[in-house]
Amino acid sequence: MTEEKILAALSNVQEPDLGKDLVTLNMIKDIVIDGNNVSFTIVLTTPACPMKDMMQTACTNAIKILVNKEAVVKVNFTSNTTTKRTDNKTILPGVKNIIAVVSGKGGVGKSTVAANLALALSQGGAKVGLLDADIYGPSVPIMFGVRGERPMMIDVGKEKPMIAPIERYGLKLISIGFLVDEKNAVVWRGPMASSAIKQFVNDVYWDELDYLVVDMPPGTGDIHLTLMQTVPVTGAVIVTTPQDVALADAKKGIAMFGQAQLNIPIIGLVENMSYFTPAELPDNKYYIFGKDGGKRLADEYDIPFLGQIPLVQSIREGGDTGVPVMMGDDMITRKAFQGFAAYVVRSIAMRNANISAEKIAETV
Numbered sequence: 001m002t003e004e005k006i007l008a009a010l011s012n013v014q015e016p017d018l019g020k021d022l023v024t025l026n027m028i029k030d031i032v033i034d035g036n037n038v039s040f041t042i043v044l045t046t047p048a049c050p051m052k053d054m055m056q057t058a059c060t061n062a063i064k065i066l067v068n069k070e071a072v073v074k075v076n077f078t079s080n081t082t083t084k085r086t087d088n089k090t091i092l093p094g095v096k097n098i099i100a101v102v103s104g105k106g107g108v109g110k111s112t113v114a115a116n117l118a119l120a121l122s123q124g125g126a127k128v129g130l131l132d133a134d135i136y137g138p139s140v141p142i143m144f145g146v147r148g149e150r151p152m153m154i155d156v157g158k159e160k161p162m163i164a165p166i167e168r169y170g171l172k173l174i175s176i177g178f179l180v181d182e183k184n185a186v187v188w189r190g191p192m193a194s195s196a197i198k199q200f201v202n203d204v205y206w207d208e209l210d211y212l213v214v215d216m217p218p219g220t221g222d223i224h225l226t227l228m229q230t231v232p233v234t235g236a237v238i239v240t241t242p243q244d245v246a247l248a249d250a251k252k253g254i255a256m257f258g259q260a261q262l263n264i265p266i267i268g269l270v271e272n273m274s275y276f277t278p279a280e281l282p283d284n285k286y287y288i289f290g291k292d293g294g295k296r297l298a299d300e301y302d303i304p305f306l307g308q309i310p311l312v313q314s315i316r317e318g319g320d321t322g323v324p325v326m327m328g329d330d331m332i333t334r335k336a337f338q339g340f341a342a343y344v345v346r347s348i349a350m351r352n353a354n355i356s357a358e359k360i361a362e363t364v
């Protein structure tokens with residue numbers, strides 16, 4: 001066996017999403033050959049890559065069939081998360097990808113989806129932060145069991161100290177709920193709320209992140225414009241439920257990102273509360289809010305459909321007790337969120353590899 005023969009064999013293995021072979025994509029590193037033993041490293045486009053096992057099997061088969069049937073193949077993995085940022089990186093300089101989770105209306109489980117998406121990405125090996133941009137209805141402190149905690153100021157060698165995010169379950173978290181007593185209502189006009197969002201972006205020490213998930217407020221308003229025009233957002237995830245009234249508002253959210261002053265790509269749409277499954281009847285599905293409404297909407301607008309999240313008691317309990325469902329034992333729901341997160345990272349990797357950079361929206 002030689003390195004040339006190994007590379008020739010691996011040139012027959014395609015990266016499932018990018019549509020090119022691993023050698024052309026320069027994803028093969030550190031080939032070591034010792035008799036019948038061969039090892040090498042695949043450099044993934046994200047540590048949360050859901051295709052690891054598929055690529056490992058394909059590489060092993062290619063070497064055994066094309067080079068040496070007696071070969072003992074060891075495939076290692078590392079990652080270099082891709083990014084499409086082309087700005088000067090004065091804003092969030094260490095963050096590679098920013099994912100905005102949005103909904104046209106409240107009550108569709110957007111914060112639950114954002115929280116568990118962030119956890120699923122983190123459990124896949126990525127460095128992840130969660131920014132709660134819902135100034136008037138922050139939910140991160142309750143959902144992560146960190147009510148009453150206050151962030152510290154730290155010196156990171158800048159002109160002034162920065163805010164250190166609260167850390168929980170491997171995530172970096174920031175929310176207005178950490179700065180305001182939860183018994184007090186945040187009665188602010190639009191400019192004050194927008195100013196708080198800018199502070200969360202500019203004055204929080206996020207450090208190096210593969211993904212920053214932003215839990216946006218419902219609707220389409222000042223905070224959306226401020227964030228989208230300030231931050232180089234990679235793309236948006238639309239959250240809806242199957243019912244017609246939610247779908248009608250989701251259409252407004254989709255339309256918002258197509259406007260010239262934003263021009264933010266849509267990663268895809270996820271349908272939350274798709275069906276109810278009782279714990280005692282795990283194989284039964286009851287379509288309380290209608291069936292496949294989100295899938296039809298995704299087809300109508302020709303955007304990726306990222307999956308369906310069931311309506312189960314453990315999701316509600318996890319949010320209320322501060323232990324999100326991704327940290328629990330409900331494997332059915334965890335698999336739903338893991339599948340959803342896999343679609344998100346694949347969509348982002350494909351966009352970063354194949355689609356021309358989106359211009360950061362100019363201030364209106």
